[in-house]
Amino acid sequence: MPQQRAARHRKNVNAMATIEARGLRKTFGATVALDGIDLHVEEGRILGMIGPNGAGKTTALNAILGLTSYEGELKVLGRDPWTNRDKLMRDVSFIADVAVLPRWIRVSQLLDYVAGVHPRFDRAKAENFLARTTIKRTSKVRELSKGMVAQLHLAIVMAIDARLLVLDEPTLGLDILYRKQFYDSLLNDYFDRSRTIIVTTHQVEEVQDVLTDLMFIDRGRIVLECSMEEFDSRYLEVMVNPEHLAAARALKPMHERPVFGRSVLLFDRVDRDQLETMGEVRRPSIADLFVAVMSPHSQNVAVSASLRRDEPAGQANQVGAAK
Amino acid sequence: MNSSETVPESAGVSDPGDRPATPQPFYWSVRRELWENRSIYVAPILVAIVVLFGFLVSTIGLPERRREVLLLDPAKARAAIEAPYDMAAIMLILTAFIVGVFYCLDALYGERRDRSILFWKSLPVSDRTTLLSKATIPLVVLPLVTFAIVVATQLVMMLWTSLLLISHGMSPASTWTYVPLFRNSFILLYGLAAIALWHAPIYGWALLISGWARRATFLWAILPFFAIAFFERITFGTSHFASMLKDRLMGFAPTAFAFNMHSVNCPQLTPGAYLSSSGLWLGLMVAVAFIAVAIRLRRYRGPL
Numbered sequence: 001m002p003q004q005r006a007a008r009h010r011k012n013v014n015a016m017a018t019i020e021a022r023g024l025r026k027t028f029g030a031t032v033a034l035d036g037i038d039l040h041v042e043e044g045r046i047l048g049m050i051g052p053n054g055a056g057k058t059t060a061l062n063a064i065l066g067l068t069s070y071e072g073e074l075k076v077l078g079r080d081p082w083t084n085r086d087k088l089m090r091d092v093s094f095i096a097d098v099a100v101l102p103r104w105i106r107v108s109q110l111l112d113y114v115a116g117v118h119p120r121f122d123r124a125k126a127e128n129f130l131a132r133t134t135i136k137r138t139s140k141v142r143e144l145s146k147g148m149v150a151q152l153h154l155a156i157v158m159a160i161d162a163r164l165l166v167l168d169e170p171t172l173g174l175d176i177l178y179r180k181q182f183y184d185s186l187l188n189d190y191f192d193r194s195r196t197i198i199v200t201t202h203q204v205e206e207v208q209d210v211l212t213d214l215m216f217i218d219r220g221r222i223v224l225e226c227s228m229e230e231f232d233s234r235y236l237e238v239m240v241n242p243e244h245l246a247a248a249r250a251l252k253p254m255h256e257r258p259v260f261g262r263s264v265l266l267f268d269r270v271d272r273d274q275l276e277t278m279g280e281v282r283r284p285s286i287a288d289l290f291v292a293v294m295s296p297h298s299q300n301v302a303v304s305a306s307l308r309r310d311e312p313a314g315q316a317n318q319v320g321a322a323k
Numbered sequence: 324m325n326s327s328e329t330v331p332e333s334a335g336v337s338d339p340g341d342r343p344a345t346p347q348p349f350y351w352s353v354r355r356e357l358w359e360n361r362s363i364y365v366a367p368i369l370v371a372i373v374v375l376f377g378f379l380v381s382t383i384g385l386p387e388r389r390r391e392v393l394l395l396d397p398a399k400a401r402a403a404i405e406a407p408y409d410m411a412a413i414m415l416i417l418t419a420f421i422v423g424v425f426y427c428l429d430a431l432y433g434e435r436r437d438r439s440i441l442f443w444k445s446l447p448v449s450d451r452t453t454l455l456s457k458a459t460i461p462l463v464v465l466p467l468v469t470f471a472i473v474v475a476t477q478l479v480m481m482l483w484t485s486l487l488l489i490s491h492g493m494s495p496a497s498t499w500t501y502v503p504l505f506r507n508s509f510i511l512l513y514g515l516a517a518i519a520l521w522h523a524p525i526y527g528w529a530l531l532i533s534g535w536a537r538r539a540t541f542l543w544a545i546l547p548f549f550a551i552a553f554f555e556r557i558t559f560g561t562s563h564f565a566s567m568l569k570d571r572l573m574g575f576a577p578t579a580f581a582f583n584m585h586s587v588n589c590p591q592l593t594p595g596a597y598l599s600s601s602g603l604w605l606g607l608m609v610a611v612a613f614i615a616v617a618i619r620l621r622r623y624r625g626p627l
Contacts (some may be wrong), residue, residue: 100438
């Protein structure tokens with residue numbers, strides 16, 4: 001009987017995507033926060049949602065978590081988040097940002113409470129994780145440093161056997177050591193192929209090697225969506241030798257930026273061998289692609305970059321540094 | 324559909340390990356409220372200490388006065404001896420009311436102000452469970468806390484009086500016969516229940532405002548009532564609304580008790596009149612409506 005149940009359970013899981021949205025839309029008065037986006041996130045993915053402030057990332061996450069109403073269709077683990085938040089939260093964890101744990105609560109009380117209300121919380125696991133930190137059970141959250149609060153929240157979330165974890169700017173305001181530790185713990189001690197993670201962050205360089213999928217959001221729309229394998233095969237950045245610049249520009253780069261007096265061109269779906277004849281080819285960072293996709297005047301940038309190339313090297317360096 | 328909903332949960336529960344068999348969100352949510360709002364018991368205890376200190380000072384010269392009091396007729400003697408005990412109870416009941424109203428005004432506002440609502444909403448606890456656990460504080464927990472503290476305070480007062488009388492070679496019997504602790508406790512319990520249910524719409528209103536207002540919950544909670552009462556007074560020259568408010572605050576007394584002509588100290592309990600009063604049931608209906616709106620509001624509300 002339990003085997004049958006488990007089998008049925010697995011079948012259900014396979015039958016549906018973790019997140020399925022069609023025409024997801026949300027407006028605040030005249031402002032459109034989400035302009036009808038479609039989402040399809042499979043189990044076992046780590047999706048990074050990148051976008052400028054006010055792009056609609058948090059609104060999208062809030063809709064997924066049942067924290068905000070929306071128009072359009074949305075199913076998370078087969079449930080409607082807006083009407084079923086409490087049931088959904090047995091299978092979904094989220095860290096909104098580092099400052100949401102109640103400041104008055106004691107660490108021991110926090111563990112008691114979560115153990116008391118959450119059917120999938122493994123207290124021993126949380127205690128093990130906390131044992132590796134300097135957090136005392138008797139401390140109140142207000143007495144902990146920002147980094148310790150993040151560790152505490154992560155300890156709780158990692159001890160919950162959830163199927164979807166949502167992280168909205170989880171490392172905002174943390175120092176570099178804690179940020180590194182945060183993603184290391186998440187990948188080594190938590191993530192497996194039966195879980196799904198969605199993360200938004202401005203510190204894109206930290207998540208580049210963590211993600212399996214990438215999504216850029218701007219003004220409530222998805223402007224780019226690709227897996228990281230696709231990202232690695234599609235986008236290439238070339239530091240073009242000056243004599244090849246005209247030829248390189250003829251290949252229609254997405255974006256051009258000056259670096260130390262030379263031009264770095266970003267290409268989408270251009271043959272690597274061909275590019276290697278023009279200069280040094282490398283994998284672009286997510287941040288470079290983000291700037292290329294987001295900057296509305298990439299043509300102007302290219303023009304002004306070509307003008308600056310004729311200026312003395314010192315000044316060009318300054319421009320490069322300012323970038 | 325139904326079976327596919329329940330299968331993953333039962334599978335999770337049957338997992339081996341030291342996970343709790345059944346989560347108890349309501350129980351833990353009430354405990355959580357007590358962790359956060361220690362004023363629920365600290366405030367009545369402080370008031371009890373002040374009352375006891377005042378009583379201690381007032382018992383200077385008690386044995387002499389007790390001799391005089393016992394010369395009066397029994398009804399008056401009883402009134403004089405019981406008065407400080409009633410006073411202590413009234414002070415503590417009033418404290419509980421004030422604590423309850425301010426607790427409710429902060430209950431849904433505080434979690435939005437400090438953004439912790441995002442954490443609470445990340446757990447599998449419904450808005451209804453949250454609201455019911457919060458409403459339980461003024462309707463059940465505070466009356467029980469008040470009961471325990473009043474009884475303890477009165478007991479200390481009686482023991483102190485007895486010691487004082489014995490040390491002056493008098494019998495403490497007058498205190499123990501005129502202040503029937505057991506009977507008083509029963510009246511107190513009945514009174515606390517009657518007051519809590521009568522005040523339920525006040526707490527419901529405070530919860531609703533605390534879930535709705537973006538700031539100044541106290542002002543939002545009381546100003547509309549002042550405005551309506553004032554408007555009625557200057558427009559129609561009447562004060563029906565004000566008397567309705569007064570009835571909501573104090574109306575439990577004439578319905579739940581019948582006060583005897585000679586003394587207010589020994590009221591008759593009239594649960595029949597109380598339970599058949601329209602004020603009780605209308606009030607409860609309004610309270611349920613307010614709490615239902617507050618449950619709905621919490622779904623829509625995020626951090627401020």
